[in-house]
Amino acid sequence: MRKSDKLEASEAAAVLEVALARQKAIKSAKFANAEKMFFTRDALEQASGEKITAHRRKRFQTLAESLGSAVAIVDFCCGVGGDSLALCPVGPVTGIDLSEARLVLAKANATALGLSDRFDAVCADVAKFSSANINHSNTINSYQLAFFDPGRRDEQGKRIFKAEAYQPPLSTLKNWLRKDELPNLKGLAVKVSPGIDYDELKQLGLDCEVEIISENGDVKEAVLWFADLRSAGTDKNTTRRATLLYGDKQFNFDDSQGIPKLDCQKPDRYLHEPDGAIIRAGLVECLGADMKAFKIDDEIAFLTSDNLSNSPCARSFEIISSLPFSLKKIKQELQKLKARNLTVKKRGSPIVPDEFIKSLSLKKGDGEDLTVILTRVKNEHTAFITRAI
Ligand SMILES: C[S@@+](CC[C@H](N)C(=O)[O-])C[C@H]1O[C@@H](n2cnc3c(N)ncnc32)[C@H](O)[C@@H]1O
Known part of the structure; x- marks a missing residue:
């Protein structure tokens, strides 16, 4: 090995971390092409599996088709690109994240999946997102659909339960819904913890559908659907929905027709x-x-x-x-x-x-x-x- 081929200790540690995370990803079956993809352990834990991203994509697709023309999508807090790449079949995606390291992996994942012409990565603070602050002002006005997946772990890796303590806080999305920065925004979806506090959403004045998703009996995440994504192919009166993904089957419950009154009975059999x-x-x-x-x-x-x-x-x-x-x-x-x-x-x-x-x-x-x-x-x-x- 030539001297210049040697890795610094920190580089070797990073290579090992990515290799170990890939092994974990292959085992977890979250991604069909995990053997080609790049993760860190934390990034893998935070990324949604493909079954769930495919389920979410359907609403994006329905809305994009109803808009009639090609749509551009912005993915706020794109991490290693799990959600961005799942949305690429709907329209070109710009992923924004604060972490340069994660964006390197996101771009490598786009290349590995043959999606590099559909995905662009921008390093910026989404809380300060504006055409002045992100080096992407050529397309900023054209984003019609947005996805937001704020960080929900603190520095020690512990789960954050309060939505206003997310990184960045959940209320950041209000800027985007006001459309000052995204004048053509038609729909926004936000991934949050399945334990989201409905009262906190109310206090923040967020008017959305909350969808709780489970996969094979395990609760995985909640999605908040705003604006036209709330009603894309669904009833806009829905405030709460449960989606159960079991193998190839899906079961849905929602409150669009109200919640029936159920009597109590002494447990019997x-x-x-x-x-x-x-x-x-x-x-x-x-x-x-x-x-x-x-x-x-x-x-x-x-x-x-x-x-x-x-x-x-x-x-x-x-x-x-x-x-x-x-x-x-x-x-x-x-x-x-x-x-x-x-x-x-x-x-x-x-x-x-x-x-x-x-x-x-x-x-x-x-x-x-x-x-x-x-x-x-x-x-x-x-x-x-x-x-x-
Ligand atoms: C839950 S992860 C996103 C995972 C991603 N959806 C995926 O599929 O890989 C949250 C991400 O938010 C990023 N982040 C946190 N605060 C941010 C901010 N103010 N601006 C941009 N990115 C931020 C973190 O670097 C992290 O990658």
Whole structure:
């Protein structure tokens, strides 16, 4: 090796980081072409998988088609380009990010995927986005669609829950919606944490549809849809939506027709735990009406029914016994049933599942695997001993 071929320690560390992140990306199956792409560990964690970006792209495509002419897209906080590159089939994308390093990876990803003629990268602070501040004033007036994915981790890598503490703060988007800087903007979509606080959105005066997305039962993200992207191919009255992506199938629940009133009923044969996207979107009643199930308590997101509905939108449990919460009685019952493996779920109960399992100090039996569900029914702390269906 020639002297000039040697890597500095910091360069070698960066190469290793990218190589390890690529291995992780291949394993995670987030990207079909991961073996050609470039990530860092953090950037990979923050990027949405292709199933979700493809789902989001449909609204962009619908709106772009209705606009009739070619559209240009701006991706605020584009990172390594996961979202930018997913949007390239809709129109040319300009990705803006503060991090030079991430933009290098974003450009390399565009090249690796054969999209370099559809993607441009600009290093700038999106909070100061204006034709004066970004070196891209030739196209700034032509952006019709925008995507924004603010950072949601602090310097130590901890999750940030308050939307105004995001990097940059969520309210930054108000500048763009006012159209001072983006006079031709027709639609904006924003990726936020699935735990977004609806009250905070209200306090910020943000009028949008909130879509919570889960993939194979895991809640992944929330998307805020503004302006014409809110109604592209959908009902503009929708304020909340749950989208469940399962393999090739998709299930949707929304409040466009209002939320049905669901009666409470004493849990009898089955308990159903709705998919987390439905719970976070506050649409448990919509699922209950579909499943012909009842709530067990006005405040609790479990449903009950006498019939098994086999809905892929909920996990179902057959109730073996139900008892008021008492460690001693639950232990006796589980011993009687010779529980083998025990899973504990809770909703509306202060109990910490791991500590609860420890305090039961059960011997492993040769019976079946059981799930104990700790919850509240009419304000009574209740334990259901169940088998998962
Ligand atoms: C959640 S990541 C974006 C991930 C990206 N959508 C992807 O698919 O790879 C957030 C990004 O925001 C960038 N960022 C944070 N504050 C910024 C600011 N004020 N201006 C521009 N970029 C910023 C960070 O550098 C980071 O890449």
